[in-house]
Amino acid sequence: DIQMTQSPSSLSASIGDRVTITCRASQDISNYLAWFQQKPGKAPKSLIYAASSLQSGVPSKFSGSGSGTDFTLTITSLQPEDFATYYCQHYKNYPLTFGGGTKVEIK
Amino acid sequence: EVQLVESGGDLVQPGGSLRLSCAASGFTFSDHYMDWVRQAPGKGLEWVGRSRNKANSYTTEYAASVKGRFTISRDVSKNSLYLQMNSLISEDTAMYFCVRADSPGSGYPPSFAYWGQGTLVTVSS
Numbered sequence: 001d002i003q004m005t006q007s008p009s010s011l012s013a014s015i016g017d018r019v020t021i022t023c024r025a026s027q028d029i030s031n032y033l034a035w036f037q038q039k040p041g042k043a044p045k046s047l048i049y050a051a052s053s054l055q056s057g058v059p060s061k062f063s064g065s066g067s068g069t070d071f072t073l074t075i076t077s078l079q080p081e082d083f084a085t086y087y088c089q090h091y092k093n094y095p096l097t098f099g100g101g102t103k104v105e106i107k
Numbered sequence: 108e109v110q111l112v113e114s115g116g117d118l119v120q121p122g123g124s125l126r127l128s129c130a131a132s133g134f135t136f137s138d139h140y141m142d143w144v145r146q147a148p149g150k151g152l153e154w155v156g157r158s159r160n161k162a163n164s165y166t167t168e169y170a171a172s173v174k175g176r177f178t179i180s181r182d183v184s185k186n187s188l189y190l191q192m193n194s195l196i197s198e199d200t201a202m203y204f205c206v207r208a209d210s211p212g213s214g215y216p217p218s219f220a221y222w223g224q225g226t227l228v229t230v231s232s
Contacts (some may be wrong), residue, residue, distance in 0.1 A: 032216055032218075034218045034219060036152075036219070038152075042224075043204055043222040043223060043224050043225055044144075044152065044204070044219075044222050045222065046218075046219050046220050046221070046222070049209075049211070049218035049219075049220070050211065050215075050218070053211070055220060087151065087152055089152070089154075089219070091216050091217070091218050091219075092216070094157075094168045095154055095168075095170050095171065096142075096154040096157075097154065098151055098152040098153070098154070099151075100151050101151045101152075
């Protein structure tokens with residue numbers, strides 16, 4: 001199975017900050033990588049697929065990059081609604097697996 | 108508008124069975140891969156299994172943790188996805204989400220696009 005490792009597991013940031021979250025795959029997954037946002041008590045929301053393509057309706061403040069084993073999610077100009085937990089997930093093969101999550105909190 | 112509405116979650120005893128449903132609307136159900144993803148209380152996301160689309164004969168895949176105990180099926184006439192869960196154990200306690208997966212093009216694997224709100228399964232005596 002492919003293991004997905006996110007770092008950091010949590011971070012504190014201020015309104016207006018730029019935040020970067022890292023996701024590493026245990027083997028080459030090409031660009032078969034997605035990112036999700038989840039707020040407390042809510043279902044996850046799909047943000048990015050194919051490592052860098054925004055899902056429909058997702059604002060351009062979210063961006064993704066990477067290929068192979070190393071990926072990043074960047075959020076610019078952090079706003080109150082962006083404080084949430086973010087997950088990466090590979091879909092190169094089965095089983096599909098998620099990273100452990102990164103909780104973005106208000107400083 | 109794409110809508111996925113899960114139902115069927117309940118409190119069940121260890122060793123028991125439960126069937127979850129996901130009512131889909133706003134899209135052509137048979138065209139899409141559909142998945143189940145779960146989240147134990149306070150934990151991360153775990154993929155449970157997949158039903159491929161009609162073009163791929165609705166074949167299924169499962170996580171090792173549920174293989175042989177859980178079965179995914181569809182009723183296309185009702186635009187519904189199901190998760191039959193047997194031999195339930197305490198580790199199956201979780202919120203279960205129904206997810207639609209989309210492919211950006213032919214030959215490209217689908218990724219999760221739309222999520223339902225989830226239904227809660229609690230396995231406890």
